Amino acid sequence: xxxxxxxxxxxxxxxxxxxxxxxxxxxxxxxxxRALGAQGANVFITYFRPETxxxxxxLREALSAGIGGDALYRAHQQQTPEHIVSSVKSAGGRASxxxxxxxxxxxxxxxxxxxxxxxxxxxxxxxxxxxxxxETFDPAGVGGSEYDARVELTTAEGIDRHFAVNVRATVLLMxxxxxxxxxxxxxxxxxxxxxxxxxxxxxxxxxxxxxKHAIESYSRSAASELxxxxxxxxxxxxxxxxxxxxxxELEGVIVERTPxxxxxxxxxxADVVSFLASxxxxxxxxxxxxxxxxFRMPQ
Numbered sequence: 533x534x535x536x537x538x539x540x541x542x543x544x545x546x547x548x549x550x551x552x553x554x555x556x557x558x559x560x561x562x563x564x565x566r567a568l569g570a571q572g573a574n575v576f577i578t579y580f581r582p583e584t585x586x587x588x589x590x591l592r593e594a595l596s597a598g599i600g601g602d603a604l605y606r607a608h609q610q611q612t613p614e615h616i617v618s619s620v621k622s623a624g625g626r627a628s629x630x631x632x633x634x635x636x637x638x639x640x641x642x643x644x645x646x647x648x649x650x651x652x653x654x655x656x657x658x659x660x661x662x663x664x665x666x667e668t669f670d671p672a673g674v675g676g677s678e679y680d681a682r683v684e685l686t687t688a689e690g691i692d693r694h695f696a697v698n699v700r701a702t703v704l705l706m707x708x709x710x711x712x713x714x715x716x717x718x719x720x721x722x723x724x725x726x727x728x729x730x731x732x733x734x735x736x737x738x739x740x741x742x743x744k745h746a747i748e749s750y751s752r753s754a755a756s757e758l759x760x761x762x763x764x765x766x767x768x769x770x771x772x773x774x775x776x777x778x779x780x781e782l783e784g785v786i787v788e789r790t791p792x793x794x795x796x797x798x799x800x801x802a803d804v805v806s807f808l809a810s811x812x813x814x815x816x817x818x819x820x821x822x823x824x825x826x827f828r829m830p831q
Contacts, residue, residue: 545810547572552647552654554578554634554705555661558608559775560726562616563798564658567806569620569627573656576647577613577629580661584610600783602682605776626651634661634701635693640708653716656809657709659747660726663697664740665690673736683736691739698743703750706765710754714761721763722809725751726801727820729769729828744769748820755818764817766808770801771824791826800825 556577734741
């Protein structure tokens with residue numbers, strides 16, 4: 533990686549491999565899909581465009597202005613990944629996409645069947661999809677934070693939605709990926725799950741953080757069980773990454789706290805994911821990598 537977040541590309545590094553990237557229409561997922569495609573992989577992208585309270589005009593204005601905040605993030609969420617598919621194809625790979633809600637019970641088999649039919653068996657699974665709705669235990673915190681005015685009290689519905697998308701879908705994709713891998717007697721596989729550097733505790737984002745913490749535990753269990761099948765399983769935990777939500781005011785605070793002195797980009801995370809998918813990472817499994825320019829340094 534370069535200091536400005538560029539990518540050193542080995543165009544033949546993943547040639548012929550098939551990658552499934554969930555949540556690949558914007559932000560980190562889109563950057564990961566592009567990066568794996570640049571390495572020669574075939575890429576299947578899933579995406580979901582949630583309902584939003586912003587009008588189409590408001591979303592267009594947010595994209596045009598390009599100023600970080602909730603409106604820009606929601607505008608990015610509404611994008612479709614045709615341009616990502618084109619990017620992968622331009623690099624010489626094959627690519628396809630599917631829009632669906634991963635919280636639906638049948639979605640896991642739908643995704644893997646569709647990918648296999650179009651691109652072949654999944655060999656690299658990147659679980660990036662996420663549901664995030666700001667929640668708090670504290671009634672005094674309802675109504676606003678430094679980057680979103682819509683913080684709500686934690687509810688059963690909110691907990692269930694976070695865990696259905698962030699945990700259940702991730703775990704079932706891992707299980708189905710493993711079943712297919714073993715059934716065809718494959719010897720090489722990669723599972724890379726995207727968490728957050730705030731998974732241990734996150735004020736005003738309690739259910740999201742808890743769901744990501746669960747993913748980390750599942751990933752370590754998978755790593756301990758699946759190594760004998762040639763599958764590695766690792767977790768990437770990004771720090772603050774500008775996917776649209778970070779306001780100019782919040783950016784200043786983040787940069788001041790970041791030893792490398794800038795805001796993170798989706799490409800910064802994608803480069804690490806590409807490494808974990810590569811043969812160079814063959815001796816890494818069960819690891820949690822913080823990717824945030826030093827924003828968090830574990831003890």
